[in-house]
Amino acid sequence: MSAISKFLLADSQIPSAWINVLPSLPEPMSPPLHPATNAPLTPEDLLPIFPMELIEQEFSPKPMIDIPGEVMDVYRIWRATPLYRARRLEKALDTPAHIYYKYEGTSPAGSHKPNTAVAQAYYNKRAGIKRLATETGAGQWGSALSLACQMFGLECTVYMVRISYDQKPYRRMLMHTWGGEVYPSPSDHTNSGRAVLAATPDSPGSLGIAISEAVEDAATHADTNYALGSVLNHVMLHQTVIGQEARLQMEMAGEEPDVVIGCFGGGSNFGGIALPYLEDRLKGKGPRLLAVEPAACPSLTKGEFAYDFGDTAKLTPLIKMFTLGHDFVPPGIHAGGLRYHGASPLLSHLLNLGHIEAKAFPQLPCFQAAVQFARTEGILPAPESSHAICGAVNEAILAREEGKSKVILFCLSGHGNFDLASYDNYLSGKLQDYEYPGPEMD
Ligand SMILES: Cc1ncc(COP(=O)(O)O)c(C=O)c1O
Numbered sequence: 001m002s003a004i005s006k007f008l009l010a011d012s013q014i015p016s017a018w019i020n021v022l023p024s025l026p027e028p029m030s031p032p033l034h035p036a037t038n039a040p041l042t043p044e045d046l047l048p049i050f051p052m053e054l055i056e057q058e059f060s061p062k063p064m065i066d067i068p069g070e071v072m073d074v075y076r077i078w079r080a081t082p083l084y085r086a087r088r089l090e091k092a093l094d095t096p097a098h099i100y101y102k103y104e105g106t107s108p109a110g111s112h113k114p115n116t117a118v119a120q121a122y123y124n125k126r127a128g129i130k131r132l133a134t135e136t137g138a139g140q141w142g143s144a145l146s147l148a149c150q151m152f153g154l155e156c157t158v159y160m161v162r163i164s165y166d167q168k169p170y171r172r173m174l175m176h177t178w179g180g181e182v183y184p185s186p187s188d189h190t191n192s193g194r195a196v197l198a199a200t201p202d203s204p205g206s207l208g209i210a211i212s213e214a215v216e217d218a219a220t221h222a223d224t225n226y227a228l229g230s231v232l233n234h235v236m237l238h239q240t241v242i243g244q245e246a247r248l249q250m251e252m253a254g255e256e257p258d259v260v261i262g263c264f265g266g267g268s269n270f271g272g273i274a275l276p277y278l279e280d281r282l283k284g285k286g287p288r289l290l291a292v293e294p295a296a297c298p299s300l301t302k303g304e305f306a307y308d309f310g311d312t313a314k315l316t317p318l319i320k321m322f323t324l325g326h327d328f329v330p331p332g333i334h335a336g337g338l339r340y341h342g343a344s345p346l347l348s349h350l351l352n353l354g355h356i357e358a359k360a361f362p363q364l365p366c367f368q369a370a371v372q373f374a375r376t377e378g379i380l381p382a383p384e385s386s387h388a389i390c391g392a393v394n395e396a397i398l399a400r401e402e403g404k405s406k407v408i409l410f411c412l413s414g415h416g417n418f419d420l421a422s423y424d425n426y427l428s429g430k431l432q433d434y435e436y437p438g439p440e441m442d
Contacts, residue, residue, distance in 0.1 A: 005087050007249040009080035014072070017064040019240040021275050021346070022233065024063065026282060029349045030320040033307060041317050049218045049226040051127035054120065057234040065237065067119075074118045074151055078107045079241065083249035088376035090396070097399035097406040098255060099392055102246045102273060103379065104413050109174070111382060111414030112269045113144030113229055116238035120227045121148035131155035131224040133217040135185065135210030137265065138164050138336035138384060139171025140414055141229030146180030157224075159185035159193075159213040162205035164336040170418040185210035192216050192313035206329045207265075207340045212313035219315070230266025231310060231321075231344050239272025242411060247276055250409065257287040257409035259395055263387035264291035264300060264358065265337045267344030269413035274356065281355055287409070289356040291347070292391035294366075296434040297330035299323060299343045300351060300358035310342055321348040324436075331434035333363050334422035335383040359391060362433035366390045367426040370416070382414035383422050 022029075031040040043055045050058075057065060067075070086099040104112035124132060132154055136142030142158035149156035158180050165172060165184040172182050183189055185205045186196035192212035196203050203209070211228070218226035228235060243260075250257060260277055262270030270291045280286030293300050303322040310316035312326055323342045324330075330339040343351075350356045363383070370386035372393070373379070381389060392410040399406040416423065425431050 005085045007083040007252045009245055009248060011076055013248060014075060014079045015067070015241050015244040016072070017066050018237045019244065019276050020060050020063055020065055020237050021278050023061050024279055024282065025349070026353065029345060032345070033318040035309065035314055035317055038318070049215060051123045051129065051225060053123040053126065054234050057237055058232060068122060071119050071122050075241070080245045081106050083246055084377070085253065086377050089373060092372060092376045093393060093396050093400065095396040095400040096404065097396040097408050099396055100250065100253065100257070100407070100409045101412045102242060102409070104242060104269065104411060105379065105382070105415035109140065109144040109147050110417065111140040111144065112239060112242060112272060112411070113141045114148060115241055115272065116229065116235045116268065117144040117148035117227070118151065119238045121145070121152040121154055124225050124227070125152040125154055129154065129223060129225045131157060131221070132227045133157045133214040133224055134227045134229065135159045135161070135207055135214045136164070136229070137161050137207050137339055138382070139168045139175070139418070140337055140382065142180060142182065143171055143174045143178065144229065145227055146175040146178035149180070150178045156180040157217060158182045159187060159210040161185055161207060161210050161336060161339070162203065163332040167334070167336070167421060168418055174418070185213050187213060189213065190216045192315070196312070204329065204332045206312065208312040208326055211311035212315050215311060215315045216313070230268040231342065233346055235268050236271035236275060236344060236346055239268045240275050242269065242272035243274060243276030246273055246409060255407045257407045259288040259290055259406070259408055261290045261292060261388050261391045261395070261408065261410035263338065263384050263413060264293040264343070265340050265384060266342070267291070267347040269411045271344060271347055273411040278355065290391055291356060291358045292387040293358060293360050294333055294335055294338045294387060295360040295362040296333045296436055297324065297339050298360040298436050299341060301360045302436055303343070305348060305352050308342060319345045321345045322351065333434060334419065334431070335363065335366070335387065337384040338387065361387060361390045364431060364433050367431065369393045371426070379412065380416045380423070381412060382416045383419050385413045388412065
């Protein structure tokens with residue numbers, strides 16, 4: 001085994017098509033339903049908020065979809081992203097496991113989110129749209145979309161979850177720098193925001209509330225569409241560049257992963273690294289696919305697999321997913337991007353069929369794993385990504401206890417350079433764990 005720790009690809013090895021797993025599913029997914037009639041959704045129903053090319057991708061039967069040249073031109077700014085072997089972390093854990101991580105924090109916005117933001121901005125520009133409205137949790141998605149809109153000459157309005165707006169002012173400044181307009185959510189700019197403020201003036205906000213505001217903004221302005229940074233099939237599709245590159249890089253390393261891990265908010269970085277391995281998995285030979293979510297917002301491990309709204313104000317279609325209920329407002333954990341009541345319907349379907357696994361960890365062990373990672377590998381992880389690290393560390397410790405070697409691959413979805421206040425709180429002992437309130441939820 002060579003001592004190489006970094007695996008890089010040439011520009012010519014950046015994937016030229018996205019992988020669409022919809023046609024390979026062993027059973028079809030339950031269709032999304034119209035929020036007013038409960039009838040299966042038609043592509044036309046989505047036209048007020050999405051461009052047709054993205055709607056087609058949402059339901060596409062094609063196994064591969066070519067990445068347009070204009071999108072490739074922007075991807076080439078930072079793709080392919082590096083794959084690292086975490087030798088120093090392995091040593092610190094005294095584990096026989098080999099740990100690899102695919103680092104998506106090298107994008108200008110600092111996470112995997114631009115992989116889909118760029119594609120979405122491109123298709124909206126082609127459809128003649130002038131402005132995109134969106135929500136953001138941690139601010140990672142809002143900054144990715146602000147950047148992407150800037151690249152394609154679109155305006156961008158971001159409804160930022162109140163608690164993150166207060167905790168992460170630098171993300172807001174980044175969005176402003178890239179030309180985005182940012183409102184704390186709940187805001188008084190929309191009916192749904194005003195309704196939440198009237199009932200709970202000091203609401204910390206949630207992704208569900210911010211989605212309602214952005215969807216309402218898009219639906220009430222003809223020149224404006226909505227963009228979602230996770231959950232939907234077309235977002236999972238765009239993120240498959242991560243796993244496709246990782247597969248090539250694992251080949252360069254001469255290893256096959258036994259387990260592939262991603263943190264889970266709505267599912268896009270996990271889907272991005274895991275879905276390119278699904279076909280193998282379905283043939284019974286692929287790695288385990290493990291999603292890691294926060295114990296304070298455990299949609300996959302404690303939620304119900306049921307039809308629910310994607311937002312608080314019930315403006316979105318009903319989708320069948322693992323959900324804690326559309327009116328659940330998660331505690332203000334520092335992984336703002338994981339504070340979502342629902343989950344990707346595609347990944348929910350695969351979890352329900354037993355093709356993926358899920359685990360939940362509280363924020364304190366996640367921060368502990370993130371600090372250990374920063375002290376060994378050097379990179380400061382986003383609080384969201386710390387959940388994937390915690391999952392990987394757990395697997396590595398299990399390997400040590402069982403005396404078994406194991407190859408672990410995880411997605412380090414972003415850096416935490418704008419999350420220093422969260423690290424400061426953790427290091428000074430001010431952070432606490434929150435228990436999921438459980439039955440109160442019903
Ligand atoms: C760095 C990072 N990782 C993960 C997530 C969670 O989203 P997803 O589950 O769609 O990857 C977010 C969301 O904001 C994020 O910013």
